[in-house]
Amino acid sequence: MADYDYDLFVIGAGSGGVRAARVSAAHGAKVAIAEEYRVGGTCVIRGCVPKKLLVYGAHFAEDLRDAKQFGWDVPEPCNFSWPRLRDNVLREVDRINGAYTATLTNHGVEILEERATVSGPNQVTLASGRTVTAGRILIAVGARPAIPACPGHEHGITSNEAFHLDAVPKRILIAGAGYIANEFAGIFNEFGSKVTLINRTDVILRGYDESIRDRLLQISMLKGIDFRFHAEFEGIEKGEDGCLTVTMSNHEPITVDCVMFATGRVPNTDGLGLETAGVALDDKGAIKVDEDSRSTCDSIYAVGDVTNRVQLTPVAIREGQAFADTQFGGKPHRVDYENIPAAVFSHPPMAGVGMTEAQAKTKLGSVKVYQSDFRAMKNVLAGRNERALYKMICESETGRVVGLHMIGPDSPEILQAAAIAVKAGLTKDDFDRTVALHPSMAEELVLMR
Structure with missing residues (x-):
C-alpha cells in the first residue's frame, strides 16, 4: 500500500468538510484540512447563521409596532442601530468560527490556513509551495455568489x-x-x-x-x-x-x-487544479460525483455545494458524514435525498417538504389537496391583516402525504417536526387521528379540509 502524508486531505473547511474531517479523524484516519479564509464556510461566516440573526433583528420592527395592542407602550419612533446589530452578529460569527476550529483541533485534525489546489490524484499543493500527498482527497470548497456581466x-x-x-x-x-x-x-x-x-x-x-x-x-x-x-x-x-x-x-x-x-451561486472550482487528476465537471462547473460522492478520479471525492446536488448546509453535513463513515468507519451508507425539508426566512417565513402540487400531479396523476388559510391569533389582536397558508398534498388512493408546504409565523419551526411524518410516509388519516394542540398555529396541520 502506498505511503502517504495523510489518509485524508480535505480542501475547504465549511460544514461538509469539517464534518468529514472530524468524523474521519475520529475513525482513526490521519487528516489535514486546508482553508484559505475562515473555518466554518458559507453557512457560519457569510450565510445562514448571520443572515438568520439579521432576520431576528428585523422581526422586532413589526413586534414593536404590534406591542401596543398587547399592552406595551413603546416609544415612537424607536431608534434602530444597524452598527450595533451588525457588530453583535459578527461577534457571534467569530465565536462559532472559534468553536468549529476547536472541534477540529480536539479531534486531531491538522488545520492549514492557506489555499490548497489539486496537483495529482493523490497530491495537493499549498499556497506556500509545500506539496503533500494523501490516500484520499475531499473537495468541499462550496460555491460563491454569481455576478451578472453587465457594465458597472x-x-x-x-x-x-x-x-x-x-x-x-x-x-x-x-x-x-x-x-x-x-x-x-x-x-x-x-x-x-x-x-x-x-x-x-x-x-x-x-x-x-x-x-x-x-x-x-x-x-x-x-x-x-x-x-x-x-x-x-x-x-x-x-x-x-x-x-x-x-x-x-x-x-x-x-x-x-x-x-x-x-x-444564484457558482461552484468554486476555478483554478483548483482538478484537471491534473482527471476530475470531470458539469456544464455549471460543479464536480460530477456518484452516490458515494466519488468523482471521476477514484481517490478524489466531493461534498456540499461544489457538487451542486442540493445546496443546503444539513445536506453537506450528511454527505460529509456518509463519506467519513463509508471510507474510514466501516459503516458504508449513502445520503437519502428524498423529502428534504427547506425554508425561506422571508417575512413571513415559508417552508416545505416533499412534492409541490404541480410536481405531484405530474408524477402521480391524481392527488388530493388540503388547505388551511387563516390569520394567526397574534396577527388578529395586533390588527395585522396577514394570512398564513398551510397546504397538504396527498396521494389519492392511499392518502399518503407526499408534500407539505406552509407560509406564516414560525413555519420553519413547525415544518421540521411535520417533515418527519412526511418522511415516514404517514397519511392524512394519521394526521386527522392526532389531537390538535390548541391554541397554536401548528394545530392547523391536523385540521385541514
Missing part, C-alpha cells in the same frame, strides 16, 4: 458584503428572486430601506409550491416591497453623489444607494 457590475455587492455595510441603505435594488433575494428584501424592508426586487422572469422562488410563493409575493407587496419582472440588467452607473442608476430591460431606470446581486 463592480458597483454592486453580494450577500457576502451585506453583513459588513456601514449603514442600512435608504434605497436598495436586489437582483434575483430566489431565497437569498427574498430573505434580504424582507430584512432591509423591515430596517426601513425602500426595496426594489428585479427578476429576469415573473416567477419568484422557483421550485416552491405556487400557492405559497404567490402568498409571499402578495404579502411582500403589501409591506411595500416593489417587484419588477422581466427585467434584465443593462448597466449600472455611479454618480458623483455615490448613488447608483440602474438601467434594465422593459422598465424605466431606477436610482438607488445600493445594488445587491442574489442571482
